[in-house]
Amino acid sequence: MSKVEFNKETGPREVFCGLTSIVWLHRRMPDAFFLVVGSRTCAHLIQSAAGVMIFAEPRFGTAILEEKDLAGLADAHEELDRVVNELIARRPEIKTLFLVGSCPSEVIKLDLATVAEKLNKRFLGQVRFVNYSGSGIETTFTQGEDGALKALIPLMESSNEKKLLLVGTLANNVEDRFKKIFKNLGISNIESFPPRQSTELPKIGKNTKVLLTQPYLSDTVRDLKHRGCEIISAPFPLGIEGSTEWFLAAAKAFKINELKVHEIISPLISRAKLALESHKEILKGKRLFLLPESQLEISLARFLHNECEMDLVEVGTPYLNKDLMKEEINLLPDNTKIVEGQHVEKQLDRVRESNPDLVVCGMGLANPLEAEGISTKWSIEMVFSPIHGIDQAADLAGLFSKPLRRNQILTKKTLVTH
């Protein structure tokens, strides 16, 4: 392991909670509905993060707890029952209903597992009920997906069929590209989790080799291991380097000759390097500060340093699973400062002191930092854009070069005519 500096920090945070992941999960599985059992705050959070108004009727909603629901839990269970019935009557096309726990439902100990069990019996053959927690007292942002996937594992049938399982939500077009490349490599049995239809869950077992596409799936990984799956240790497929290592690790697990991998991906690599050049020109030598939010920070730091030649000031992450991130950390330059957790005020002090060229942060902080003259990139864009794979390396770099390029355009006088 390279000589990376690990720090921990606690204090006030500025991050989303796990409920936010519903925004991309519901798009991945168009036959699923996500029902948060929570407060008006939860409803307001999701609609503020998701731009709900563009949907005629979104496939997520909140069962808002009211005063009388807090008085007695039995009544709350009954009320939830009523809300679910109302919802299913309204949306008969829904195949899977996720009951998503929130901060208030966790604190009052609303037992969503029991509710789900009862509902499963009643709606047998019609709708499946799954529960998990996206609460902010337990989860940060992307960890919501970890919870949702973990909750689906018990529903996955067992099979000893040899297969490659890609785990973590991917943009559909990226997923198609990956599958094509794996097929060219000679791995033909490939499935994805989460699947595109909530009812088409992959079967898993001891011959399932899991390749993670996202770094934030600690609990899911643990449960997949319990089911006998083998986890392929690899960096994450962000950038050329990460994606190459990722393909190589998969090939190794399937005993495919390394040369074959290089043969297939080297044209992709040359193409991607060419595309990366213009972004590298802008990013090279620029100083980067990543605030914690998506858990993608370490992989992004690795990409932006190794392939775009940025200097890393600080790499924040809301949570660090050193085991899962082992391969990534190995690729980081020496003396990289990783900070797990957050004290937002102290961290912003460090941002101001170090005066970086670019800060990756949440939407609450971006404009205030811009107003102080510091360029920013919103971290939420990383989870909504197709950024995985060799072909997307330049697009990924583009997310970071764009704010810097824009600054250059706006500060330079380019026209001489009046």
Add this chain to the structure above:
Amino acid sequence: MELTLWTYEGPPHVGAMRIASSMKDLHYVLHAPQGDTYADLLFTMIERRGQRPPVTYTTFQARDLGGDTAELVKKNIKEAVERFKPKTLLVGESCTAELIQDQPGALAKGMGLDMPIVNLELPAYSKKENWGASETFYQLTRTLLKEKVSSSEKISALRWKELGRRPKVNILGPSLLGFRCRDDVIEIQRILSEQGIDTNVVAPLGASPDDIERLIDAEINICLYPEIAEASCEWLKRNFGMEYTNTIPIGIKNTIEFISEVHNKLDLPLTNKNKEELENKSKLPWYSKSVDSNYLTGKRVFIFGDGTHAIAAAKIAKEELGFEVVGLGTYSREMARQVRATAKELNVEALITNNYLEVEDAMKKAAPELVLGTQMERHSAKRLGIPCSVISTPMHVQDVPARYSPQMGWEGANVIFDDWVHPLMMGLEEHLIDMFKHDFEFVDGHQSHLGHTATNTKDILNSDEKEENNPKEEIIWTESGRAELTKVPFFVRGKVKTNTEKYAILRGIPKISDETLYDAKAYFS
């Protein structure tokens, strides 16, 4: 439990944040888990603020719950006070903290801090954002002024005469995330100043705790947004005898009424000779009278928004633009009574709901020609193909325009005329396009603003060629048919093409000529 897919208002602590973020030298310690920090983006993204809201979130986690969350509260209060040095501290909790009952306000008061502390108790499971904003502003005003209650004599609205100066008023209610508040304040101050009236304090927007303590230097209060300021105005009236205004100056009639209400209260003679002189300060009355506006008569409008803006819109629609109000509603339960009263006068049933799907249904049933609503109604109207103008919160980044764009006063009336009439005018343009579509000037470059399914001639003809090879349909466009089709204006061309083909199939006509086109037109008309 209430199934909610989307909500017009946030939770009450977001209302408290609106007050805190609107003001200076104030800090709000909010006992809340990390996810609640999302609310910062309402200010930094929607309002494009270059400052973070002055809020510290205690960020308690599940593992803290077994331990001492009260200590966590105190630690955060101490740090926030040291770092931000506020003149007044707001302390409260969000929905989850309310359940663990740490009573952060009481904890703060026991810490021996040397600044006023406002303990905010905002019941998250029964109240909403506007109530939270109103309650926060009220508690803040009360905390900062309660010591002066007994020592002060009742404030007479006529005091300015004895003091030998121009009358002074406070403008209360404007806040961040309020609809066009930034510009309304400028407009109202301008109007008051023209009338010889000075503004003492504008609050909460831009005010500091010191300014709140100065509220009693004014003679009367202007209650600009009752949703936020009425509770405070009422308290100031009860305890200091300060009168406050009831008229909301949106629209010409209400602006004039507002001016006379202020003058009556202050016993200050109007500087203007007559009503016309006042009316002429806005273009709305003349624009509405001009023959061009004849077509506005009886246009059916559906109105939904916060209480204040919905009622004002109904009055303008009916009395100033000559529309017919076919629906009126609000999501502000606190304003339900007033909205019902207005609806009754207009002979419609008031819709009081927080469910946007109910609003969409009502809109559909009312079959309006124009919708005046929130951003959500804009989306619903778009789905129904009805023009819409936004008149109320919840805020969207589009509701914070770069240009000066008030809703109140003379300029507000101008803005309203343009914002409401232009979408309809575009409808009229469609009508004219239809009337003149056979004129030779009519060329493909003239595009309809509503968009169109059929694009240009080339596309149509290309797609025809493709269809010629389609053996299933076996319909052929002849030279004359195709030539005639290009003469049809682009915005109906797609429809004409489909209809003609439909007709040809129906009649078993294998080749479409110019005559088929006219036959089809007659058949479908």
